[in-house]
Amino acid sequence: MNDTNEPEGNDTHQNDATQPMRRSSRDKRVGAGAAIFNAAWARLSKVLRRTVSEIRRALAWASPFVRRALAWFVHVALPSCWRTVRQFTQGILGNSWFQSGVRISLAALVLMALGVGGLWAFSHRVPAGSIGVRQANWGGSGVTEADLVQGIRFSMPLRDQWYHLDAGTHTAVFAWESEGGNEPMLQVATRDGEAVDVAVTVPYRIRGGEAHQLVANGLHSDYPMRAHAILRRVLQEELSQLSAQDFADPDRRVEAANTAHERLGAELGEVHLEPLAVLISTVLFTGAYEKKMLEKQLASQTLRTNASVHERSLQEDALTDVTTSLKAAEDVRRTEWETTIDTARLAGEAAAREVQESAKRFALETEIDAKNQFERAKADSALALQRVEDLREKLTHEALESAGGRVHLAREAAANLKISKVTLNSNDPSVPTVLDLDALVEMLLGAESESDR
Numbered sequence: 001m002n003d004t005n006e007p008e009g010n011d012t013h014q015n016d017a018t019q020p021m022r023r024s025s026r027d028k029r030v031g032a033g034a035a036i037f038n039a040a041w042a043r044l045s046k047v048l049r050r051t052v053s054e055i056r057r058a059l060a061w062a063s064p065f066v067r068r069a070l071a072w073f074v075h076v077a078l079p080s081c082w083r084t085v086r087q088f089t090q091g092i093l094g095n096s097w098f099q100s101g102v103r104i105s106l107a108a109l110v111l112m113a114l115g116v117g118g119l120w121a122f123s124h125r126v127p128a129g130s131i132g133v134r135q136a137n138w139g140g141s142g143v144t145e146a147d148l149v150q151g152i153r154f155s156m157p158l159r160d161q162w163y164h165l166d167a168g169t170h171t172a173v174f175a176w177e178s179e180g181g182n183e184p185m186l187q188v189a190t191r192d193g194e195a196v197d198v199a200v201t202v203p204y205r206i207r208g209g210e211a212h213q214l215v216a217n218g219l220h221s222d223y224p225m226r227a228h229a230i231l232r233r234v235l236q237e238e239l240s241q242l243s244a245q246d247f248a249d250p251d252r253r254v255e256a257a258n259t260a261h262e263r264l265g266a267e268l269g270e271v272h273l274e275p276l277a278v279l280i281s282t283v284l285f286t287g288a289y290e291k292k293m294l295e296k297q298l299a300s301q302t303l304r305t306n307a308s309v310h311e312r313s314l315q316e317d318a319l320t321d322v323t324t325s326l327k328a329a330e331d332v333r334r335t336e337w338e339t340t341i342d343t344a345r346l347a348g349e350a351a352a353r354e355v356q357e358s359a360k361r362f363a364l365e366t367e368i369d370a371k372n373q374f375e376r377a378k379a380d381s382a383l384a385l386q387r388v389e390d391l392r393e394k395l396t397h398e399a400l401e402s403a404g405g406r407v408h409l410a411r412e413a414a415a416n417l418k419i420s421k422v423t424l425n426s427n428d429p430s431v432p433t434v435l436d437l438d439a440l441v442e443m444l445l446g447a448e449s450e451s452d453r
Helices: 002-058 064-093 096-121 211-216 223-239 250-269 287-401 403-416 437-445
Strands: 123-126 130-136 151-154 160-166 170-174 186-189 195-206 273-275 279-285
Touching: 123 130, 123 160, 130 211, 160 211, 170 223, 186 223, 195 223, 195 250, 223 250, 223 273, 250 273, 250 279, 279 287, 287 403
Parallel strands: none
Antiparallel strands: 123 151, 130 160, 170 195, 186 195, 195 273, 195 279
16 A cells, blocks of 8 residues: 555655745746836836926925825825736736737747848838939849839848939039029130120930949949030030021021030930930120120111111102092092082972972862862752752641641640730620630631632
């Protein structure tokens, strides 16, 4: 039994022996974390104390309540929070999972730094607006036959050397500094021996695809100086072919500029450059020549003015002649039209008088005829009326003389009969009496004639 129990006793003894070792290693880790934390806290405490002192100094004017609240926060609340944070941090620092995560994070950061550093070491950035040219100092063919534009390019450290050339337009301005010149003004002797100062502007640039040749020929640093020397020489040679009178002619200046541009294209091409244009902006002669030119221009202008005045006088004379002829023609036509108008007016007046007289005669004849017809109609109507009146009286007499007529007259007599006073005489039988109706009716009707009976 002792044999069988020995292994168990040995395992227990080994476990008891390893536990203090684990505790000691954990305590060491915790102690190391606490030391780091204490150092950080000491620095933080120093900063906080300085900050609190600054705040106290700034709040010296504050009320006692504010100062007491600030003192409570510094001496009571802040230490309490610190103890809580310290205990929590010590617990985290003693955790094996946390320590493993920290080691993994540090390893990832180191690998990331190595990767970024490797990419940075084996790459080269060509900036915008530049042409990149790569040259291998060893183990290669020298300058790479390619113009590299902006971007990230592969580069071998300590072997590749890079050159950046300006891809934009350069400008050579042969003029005064006050006018923006970067080269002295060109002094040219004309074909007829006059001295003249000329301001010329020439924009140029590196030819496309030839920047690496510029570097291979060793011109990458001094090609602007070479270009300006070529420009000055060619421009002076071409402009010296002009006379003073040619400089005063804009067309001749443009022609000379075009000729110089063609020649510059060939000569600058030898140094891998190309001109874009040749612009002549200013031409200055000496004072004596300027005076002579002004006198010549004044004389020429005077001749032109005199010629213009003479031509104007001729034109005025011609205009006067034309005006006179036009006026004469106008007078003739006016006379003809006035004669025609007077003739037409007189004819119209005569026709109008004839029409008026004819109208008067027609009106008079019409009026006389109308009066005659009126009188005849008036006489005829009067005769007809008289005949009608006679006929009416005749018929009336005939009607009244009839029995009916007498009755009608008796009726009117009876209607108009008014007896205001009656005198009765019974002794006179010839006097009618109102009481004798037969006699009264006979009196009103009248006695019948023998023919009526």
